[in-house]
Amino acid sequence: MLAMNNLIEERQQPVSTEFTGTVGDISISNPRMTTRNVDVHYGDKHAIMDVSLDIGRHEVLSLIGPSGCGKSTFLRCLNRMNDTIDICRVTGQIKLDDQDIYDKNLDVVPLRAQVGMVFQKPNPFPKSIYDNIAYGPRIHGLAEDQTELDGIVEGSLHRAGLWDEVKDRLHQPGTGLSGGQQQRLCIARTIAVSPEVILMDEPCSALDPIATAKIEALIDELRQNFTIVIVTHSMQQAARVSQRTAYFHLGRLIEVGQTEDIFTNPQHKLTEDYITGRFG
Amino acid sequence: MNEMTEGHIVSGYNNELTDLHQTVLQMRDLVREQIKSALKSLQDEDVAGARAVIRHDQKINDLDIRADDAIIHLIAKRQPVAKDLREVLAVGKIVSDLERMGDQARWIARLTIRFYEGESLPPHQQLLTDISKMAAYVDIMVDEAITAFDQLDLQRALEVMHKDQALESEFKSALRRLSTYLLEDARNVGHIADVVLALRALERIGGHAKNIAGHVVFLIRGKDMRHATLEAITEELERR
Numbered sequence: 001m002l003a004m005n006n007l008i009e010e011r012q013q014p015v016s017t018e019f020t021g022t023v024g025d026i027s028i029s030n031p032r033m034t035t036r037n038v039d040v041h042y043g044d045k046h047a048i049m050d051v052s053l054d055i056g057r058h059e060v061l062s063l064i065g066p067s068g069c070g071k072s073t074f075l076r077c078l079n080r081m082n083d084t085i086d087i088c089r090v091t092g093q094i095k096l097d098d099q100d101i102y103d104k105n106l107d108v109v110p111l112r113a114q115v116g117m118v119f120q121k122p123n124p125f126p127k128s129i130y131d132n133i134a135y136g137p138r139i140h141g142l143a144e145d146q147t148e149l150d151g152i153v154e155g156s157l158h159r160a161g162l163w164d165e166v167k168d169r170l171h172q173p174g175t176g177l178s179g180g181q182q183q184r185l186c187i188a189r190t191i192a193v194s195p196e197v198i199l200m201d202e203p204c205s206a207l208d209p210i211a212t213a214k215i216e217a218l219i220d221e222l223r224q225n226f227t228i229v230i231v232t233h234s235m236q237q238a239a240r241v242s243q244r245t246a247y248f249h250l251g252r253l254i255e256v257g258q259t260e261d262i263f264t265n266p267q268h269k270l271t272e273d274y275i276t277g278r279f280g
Numbered sequence: 281m282n283e284m285t286e287g288h289i290v291s292g293y294n295n296e297l298t299d300l301h302q303t304v305l306q307m308r309d310l311v312r313e314q315i316k317s318a319l320k321s322l323q324d325e326d327v328a329g330a331r332a333v334i335r336h337d338q339k340i341n342d343l344d345i346r347a348d349d350a351i352i353h354l355i356a357k358r359q360p361v362a363k364d365l366r367e368v369l370a371v372g373k374i375v376s377d378l379e380r381m382g383d384q385a386r387w388i389a390r391l392t393i394r395f396y397e398g399e400s401l402p403p404h405q406q407l408l409t410d411i412s413k414m415a416a417y418v419d420i421m422v423d424e425a426i427t428a429f430d431q432l433d434l435q436r437a438l439e440v441m442h443k444d445q446a447l448e449s450e451f452k453s454a455l456r457r458l459s460t461y462l463l464e465d466a467r468n469v470g471h472i473a474d475v476v477l478a479l480r481a482l483e484r485i486g487g488h489a490k491n492i493a494g495h496v497v498f499l500i501r502g503k504d505m506r507h508a509t510l511e512a513i514t515e516e517l518e519r520r
Contacts, residue, residue, distance in 0.1 A: 235359075235361065236359055239361070263361045263362060263365075264361070264362060264365060264366070264502060265362065265366070265501075265502030265503075266362050271362075272362050272363060273287070275361050275362050276288065276360070276361060276362050276363060276364045277288050277289050277290060277293065278287040278288055278289065279289065
């Protein structure tokens with residue numbers, strides 16, 4: 001008879017809610033970004049605790065977790081958006097390729113072109129559709145002449161899947177578009193400056209299901225050229241759009257893994273409880 | 281009810297998973313009753329009892345359909361993930377296995393009707409001994425497989441897999457014994473063919489119990505090992 005007595009000890013694998021280090025492989029080969037031992041403090045509040053995670057090329061990485069878990073804070077560390085908050089202190093190491101993005105000598109303006117961001121609520125500039133897209137290339141000096149700028153605007157709108165809908169009204173205000181179109185305009189604006197990484201903070205939470213589906217289809221297409229990190233409260237969205245998923249809880253990175261594994265067989269009980277709706 | 285069905289913030293979700301879970305236990309009870317009643321009809325030469333077994337199979341079929349409906353609604357409404365998804369998928373497969381067990385129990389009941397309805401000579405009791413033995417054995421396997429599911433008991437699931445190996449050996453031994461009877465008296469051939477079909481039905485019930493044990497492994501460990509060897513399954517389960 002085969003020895004089986006020890007099996008009964010561990011009937012259900014995710015048994016403990018204790019944190020003893022991130023479950024899953026935080027590192028991947030040839031990453032686009034690497035983060036190591038990242039801590040974030042807002043004044044006395046310790047918002048992110050010792051998070052290490054690689055972000056791969058041409059992958060969509062979802063950050064999920066309950067409200068206040070630190071996922072958006074972590075996202076904002078990736079292009080130093082937290083610099084704008086006086087009481088925020090970030091320690092640890094975050095690299096884009098081999099460049100330490102928290103290097104004191106680094107200019108954050110080109111960094112934010114390299115690591116673009118799309119926010120929860122569409123926030124087009126109060127300018128024309130054309131100027132919304134042309135703004136970034138102009139300030140970064142990416143176009144030699146008007147023809148080249150026109151090409152960037154058209155190309156960006158094409159890649160954002162918006163060209164056919166707006167080509168006849170490029171000089172009308174961007175704010176006159178529908179919510180879903182505005183969000184795709186913001187994505188077009190982000191990709192107009194040829195970023196390497198696009199950060200998305202709940203990009204579909206203000207959109208209806210059709211507009212959401214269009215953004216999700218767009219995310220999948222953009223993956224061919226960009227690295228995308230997305231914060232989402234929709235578990236189904238994380239499952240649909242991302243290749244890897246990271247679960248945050250109370251400032252810690254609890255588990256990271258292939259999305260299909262996280263949603264079928266998570267290893268940590270906190271991950272399992274969260275994604276199955278057992279606690280909020 | 282167990283940890284697989286409890287603890288959701290939405291209590292309606294708990295209730296739906298618990299109902300689904302209960303349907304499996306209810307089907308287990310009906311299947312066991314069918315196996316026992318079919319065997320009793322054979323032992324008591326009770327044709328009316330056998331016909332009742334055949335009729336009552338519809339109850340198992342109805343529960344199978346009810347479980348499938350509940351699963352479709354759960355997937356559409358709740359989009360289960362992780363252990364909830366595994367529970368729903370495992371139940372979907374377990375109820376199919378239970379439904380097929382019910383079909384196999386009907387074979388035994390049909391045997392009663394073939395042997396004891398009409399004027400033809402009934403078989404010698406000696407030919408039926410293995411049916412009783414194997415029926416008692418598979419009844420235990422069915423009970424243990426569903427208990428393993430209900431109590432999330434990997435050890436019990438493994439025991440069912442071991443029992444299926446023993447059942448296979450028992451089936452082969454029974455076939456050898458029947459061959460001996462056939463050699464002794466070729467006039468037994470008709471009865472022996474019927475008995476072989478009944479034994480085969482019992483062996484299939486054991487096979488379905490083993491499948492259920494495989495679904496329990498998937499449910500608990502998230503790994504599909506239905507087609508792995510028993511040694512590989514044990515090794516894998518000991519690894520963690």
